[in-house]
Amino acid sequence: MSSDHLTRRGLLQGSAVLAAAAPTLSANATTPRTIGANAMMPVELTVNGREVHLQLDPRTSLLDALREHLHLTGTKKGCDHGQCGACTVIVEGRRINSCLTLAVMHDSEAVTTIEGLGTPDKLHPMQKAFIVHDGYQCGYCTPGQICSAVSVLEEIKAGIPSHVTDDLDEVAISEAELRERMSGNICRCAAYPNIVAAMRDVAGEAKA
Amino acid sequence: MRPFTYERATSVAAAAKAAASVQGARFIAGGTNLLDLMKLQIETPTHLVDVNHLGLDRIEKTDDGGLRIGALVRNTDLAADKAVRRDYAVLSRALLAGASGQLRNKATTGGNLLQRTRCPYFYDTRMPCNKRQPGSGCGAMQGMSRSLAILGVSDACIAQHPSDMAVAMRLLDAQVDTMGADGVARSIPIADFHLLPGDTPHRETALKAGEIITSVTLPKPIGGTHVYRKVRDRASYAFALVSVAAVFGKDGSARFAFGGIGAKPWRTPEADAAAKQGAKAVAEAALTGARTTHHNDFKTLLVERTLTSIYRQRETRA
Numbered sequence: 001m002s003s004d005h006l007t008r009r010g011l012l013q014g015s016a017v018l019a020a021a022a023p024t025l026s027a028n029a030t031t032p033r034t035i036g037a038n039a040m041m042p043v044e045l046t047v048n049g050r051e052v053h054l055q056l057d058p059r060t061s062l063l064d065a066l067r068e069h070l071h072l073t074g075t076k077k078g079c080d081h082g083q084c085g086a087c088t089v090i091v092e093g094r095r096i097n098s099c100l101t102l103a104v105m106h107d108s109e110a111v112t113t114i115e116g117l118g119t120p121d122k123l124h125p126m127q128k129a130f131i132v133h134d135g136y137q138c139g140y141c142t143p144g145q146i147c148s149a150v151s152v153l154e155e156i157k158a159g160i161p162s163h164v165t166d167d168l169d170e171v172a173i174s175e176a177e178l179r180e181r182m183s184g185n186i187c188r189c190a191a192y193p194n195i196v197a198a199m200r201d202v203a204g205e206a207k208a
Numbered sequence: 209m210r211p212f213t214y215e216r217a218t219s220v221a222a223a224a225k226a227a228a229s230v231q232g233a234r235f236i237a238g239g240t241n242l243l244d245l246m247k248l249q250i251e252t253p254t255h256l257v258d259v260n261h262l263g264l265d266r267i268e269k270t271d272d273g274g275l276r277i278g279a280l281v282r283n284t285d286l287a288a289d290k291a292v293r294r295d296y297a298v299l300s301r302a303l304l305a306g307a308s309g310q311l312r313n314k315a316t317t318g319g320n321l322l323q324r325t326r327c328p329y330f331y332d333t334r335m336p337c338n339k340r341q342p343g344s345g346c347g348a349m350q351g352m353s354r355s356l357a358i359l360g361v362s363d364a365c366i367a368q369h370p371s372d373m374a375v376a377m378r379l380l381d382a383q384v385d386t387m388g389a390d391g392v393a394r395s396i397p398i399a400d401f402h403l404l405p406g407d408t409p410h411r412e413t414a415l416k417a418g419e420i421i422t423s424v425t426l427p428k429p430i431g432g433t434h435v436y437r438k439v440r441d442r443a444s445y446a447f448a449l450v451s452v453a454a455v456f457g458k459d460g461s462a463r464f465a466f467g468g469i470g471a472k473p474w475r476t477p478e479a480d481a482a483a484k485q486g487a488k489a490v491a492e493a494a495l496t497g498a499r500t501t502h503h504n505d506f507k508t509l510l511v512e513r514t515l516t517s518i519y520r521q522r523e524t525r526a
Binding site: 057058059061080081082085088094095096097100101102104105107148151152155158159160161162165168169179180181182183184185 | 212256260284304307313
């Protein structure tokens, strides 16, 4: 997408600037300040290779820190209860639900979001494969799906077994393995077969 | 979410002390259950003590050939651990049958034991619930009770214990190692760790205020064939309707523990004693005293059929 298009992300960034300019508005839309609310806490994160310093209400989830404070809106809020996987990011090399963890718990840790995996000019192989294999329709769950998919292939490589692994000591890629391991990422459009195809492609098991 | 203060504990003793000295304080480890409940204001801690940096993330052999699992070992790491895969496969299988990959990467061994029920009436703050609000009544008994417990229940509560891991821990006779706010360590047999609801369903474990789980210790391996069979509404990422953990010896003896049906991870010596008589006898023994509702009475048959399936698979693989 060319930069002169009006994008959702651009719009959000614009409104964040407006909000910051109006001192009566809360800068944190999802955890409003209340009487007796806690002091803000300093949180330092390395997000997509960039060191950031934030002052956060301890209630701020990692997801809200990414979206509302760092304006990295690629990571999506679906259920906000760890059931849908739209908020999946990679923290210290492992995929987690960013909605079910507090940003303060990750002080001085490294976070990779969909924005850090690749860029529009230089896509991550998994991003490319999702396009080639049509691994999405509406796209809302896609950033979480892709972060999960990248991690799943690494988990298999590391020999981590799953519920469908027959012999716990012999972990290998299969359709059943990928489906089981991706069960924490729900897709309302049911792009599942194409997501599996994209993952097999990246894993070197090209499948039309 | 209600406001709270937050601190990162630097030692086990300091964590226990902090949790005991601040009223309404809670430990936070993986946070996957606690934060979910905090968002719904079912849990409303005033202070969180973060125990993620206490070095409780090691798995090591004990002097008598068992295994000591640090309370902060993540579910993924415990399931993938070589010694666990080899000697306690039922534990690997139970862990892998639970939650999703993302959740297992965060959820901890200690936290999993403290996981709270998934009873829909516990989750719905508009409904009465003796566990959430003591004395308010139970919405489940006359309500949608399909997923709920049939063993160990009381007139006050029929909530099921949701954990898969704890069922395997119960089967393996694990010990829960803790440290109290007074700095005193103790070990609680897992059979005594979870409490039955009785008149006080809000009291769920034997832990005292400020007492922190430091590790879970497994006795030395018992060998045998390890099985964890979970029956649920979808193929993955769902809580158990019924689950069976079993270890079979070469002579046909076996031990069993059950998930999805008990107010706590369920095990009875009578079920183990019936192993050689087959699935039906084991089910009958395990289900002694079962109290069902109109919605969950299918679970008794499902227990028997799950056991039958396990026995048949053993025959075909033998």
